[in-house]
Amino acid sequence: xxxxxxxxxxxxxxxxxxxxxxxxxxxxxxxxxxxxxxxxxxxxxxxxxxxxxxxxxxxxxxxxxxxxxxxxxxxxxxxxxxxxxxxxxxxxxxxxxxxxxxxxxxxxxxxxxxxxxxxxxxxxxxxxxxxxxxxxxxxxxxxxxxxxxxxxxxxxxxxxxxxxxxxxxxxxxxxxxxxxxxxxxxxxxxxxxxxxxxxxxxxxxxxxxxxxxxxxxxxxxxxxxxxxxxxxxxxxxxxxxxxxxxxxxxxxxxxxxxxxxxxxxxxxxxxxxxxxxxxxxxx
Numbered sequence: 425x426x427x428x429x430x431x432x433x434x435x436x437x438x439x440x441x442x443x444x445x446x447x448x449x450x451x452x453x454x455x456x457x458x459x460x461x462x463x464x465x466x467x468x469x470x471x472x473x474x475x476x477x478x479x480x481x482x483x484x485x486x487x488x489x490x491x492x493x494x495x496x497x498x499x500x501x502x503x504x505x506x507x508x509x510x511x512x513x514x515x516x517x518x519x520x521x522x523x524x525x526x527x528x529x530x531x532x533x534x535x536x537x538x539x540x541x542x543x544x545x546x547x548x549x550x551x552x553x554x555x556x557x558x559x560x561x562x563x564x565x566x567x568x569x570x571x572x573x574x575x576x577x578x579x580x581x582x583x584x585x586x587x588x589x590x591x592x593x594x595x596x597x598x599x600x601x602x603x604x605x606x607x608x609x610x611x612x613x614x615x616x617x618x619x620x621x622x623x624x625x626x627x628x629x630x631x632x633x634x635x636x637x638x639x640x641x642x643x644x645x646x647x648x649x650x651x652x653x654x655x656x657x658x659x660x661x662x663x664x665x666x667x668x669x670x671x672x673x674x675x676x677x678x679x680x681x682x683x684x685x686x687x688x689x690x691x692x693x694x695x696x697x698x699x700x701x702x703x704x705x706x707x
Contacts, residue, residue, distance in 0.1 A: 425440055425441060425442055425443065425448065425479060425482045425483045425484065426440070426441045426445075426483070426484070426485045426486070426487070426702075426707065427439070427440050427441075427483050427485070427486040427487070427488075427510070427513070428441070428486075428487045428695070428698060428699050428702055429486065429487065429488045429489065429490070430489050430490075430520070430523050430527075430693075430694055430695045430698055431455055431456045431457070431488065431489065431490035431491065431493075431520070432455045432457070432490075432491050432520065432540050432541055432542075432666075433455045433457040433460060433491050433492070433540075433541040433542055433571075433614065433616050433617050433620075434454070434455045434540070434541045434614075434617045434620065435452055435453070435454055435455050436452060436453045436454065436455055436456055436490075437450075437452055437693065437695040438450070438451045438452065438453065438473075438476065439695055439699050440479055440483065441699070441703075441707070445703050445707055447699070448479070449475055449479060451473055451475045451476060452473075453469050453470060453472070453473055453476075454469055455490075455491065455541075455614075455617070456469075456490055456502060456505075457490065457491045457492035457614075457616075458490075458492045458493070458498040458501050458502060459491075459492040459498065459561065460492070460613055460614050460615070460616060460617075461613055461614065462613050463501050463505060465613075466502070466505040466506065467505055467508050467509055470506070470509045471509065476509075477509075480509055480510050480511075480512075481511070481512055482512075483510050483512065483513045484512055484513055484514070485513055485514050485515075485516075486506060486510060486513045486514070486515045486516065487516050487518075487702065487706075488502060488503075488506060488515060488516065488517045488518070489517075489518050489519065489520050489522055489523030489698070490502060490517065490518075490519065490520055491519075491520045491538075491540075491541070491542055492519075493517055493518060493519045493520065494519040494521070494555075494559060499517040499518070499519075500517075502517045503515045503517045520538060520544070521536070521538065521544055521545075521546045521553055521555065522553060523665075523694055523698050524536050524537070524538050524544075524546075524665040524666075524694060525546060525548035525553050526694075526697070526698050526701040526702070526705075527665055527691060527694030527695075527697035527698040527701065528548070528663035528664075528665055528688075528689070528691060528694070528697070529548065529550060529701060530663075530688075530689070531550070532550070532661070533547070533548065533549040533550060533656070533660060534547075534548060534660050534661045534662065534663050534688060535547050535548075535651060535654055535656060535657060535660050535661070535662045535663070536548050536553075536662075536663050536664075536665065537646075537650065537651065537662060537663070537664045537665070537669070538664075538665050538666050539568055539569060539570075539646070539664055539665070539666040539667075539668040539669035539676075540569065540570060540620075540665075540666030540667055540668055540669075541569060541570045541571055541616055541617055541620040541668075542559070542561070542562060542566045542569045542570075542571060542616060543559075543565070543566045543567055543568050543569035543572070543646055543650060543666075543668075544559045544650065545557070545650040545651055545654070547654055547656055547660070556653050556654050557649070557650065557653055561616075562575070562615070562616040562619070565649070566616070567642065567645040567646040567648075567649050567650060568642045568643050568645060568646025568647075568650075568668070569620070569646075569668060570619070570620030570623045570667070570668045571616040571617075571619040571620045572642055572645075573620075573622075573623055573626055573638070573639060573642055573668070574618075574619035574620050574621065574622035574623055574626075575619050576638055576642065577594070577622050577625065577626060577638075578600070578605060578619065578622060580638075581594050581595075581600070582602060582605070586634070587634050590629070590632065590634060590635075593625075593629075594625060597625060598622075598625075623668065623671070626638075626639065627671045627672075630671070630672060630675070636675060639672050639675050640675055640678070640679055643672070643675060643676050643679040643680075644679050644683075647679065647680065647683055647685065651685065652683070657685060658684065658685070660686075661686055661687075661688035662680065662685055662686060662687050662688060663687075663688040663689055663690070663691075664676065664687065664689075664690045664691070665690075665691050665694045666691075666692070666694075667692055667693075669690050669692075670690055670691070670692035673690050676690070
């Protein structure tokens, strides 16, 4: 059996294929971004999943694509921890951008972007990815991402910059205190996921003119920092992977149009396309 894993900062999608390349099992765990999660939690989190435990000895190969896995040390940490559960498997760990490139591939080169809890971009020619810029994470980067939009929302709430109606609705929805916010942002293992969770509030009100402008500004920042530096940006299709791109697709396309950029397809969850790519090109 072969496992294909797409792991973000919030959750991981797992698909297990049998020896005939048919889907045997689909399941989820929390996200295993090694920049945020306590690495010692990976094994117990996997072992919480009874479906994975039931097939762990039958899995002989794992393709693991994860956020935070652009650094060799992090790839090694993931390989080691996942290997503690799947003793019979050879494990290949690559960054999430490679999964996005595979999932978005439609036969021609394109710029591929991730807009989920975090954000990132690359150029994929069908075989190799080219990364023009580093990912600086949610503290200094992740423009346009769920954590960036959540950060804007929480910041504007506490600094009383939200319109009265949105401020009141946010207050009544979350009853968020500054102590709780600071605890989760500075003393928890997944601060980016904490901030990204507030996107539900924005998505439910994304047609409010205030939020339309706020999200548009984030998308402009994303294009400025993570797309326009590519010399291919004006002539190549730009494809997106991730829930934030999916939920704010209309705003995303509007901003791209203003910048004379061509957005291709937007995929909410890449796992299905990622599996198809492996069946067609890798396995």
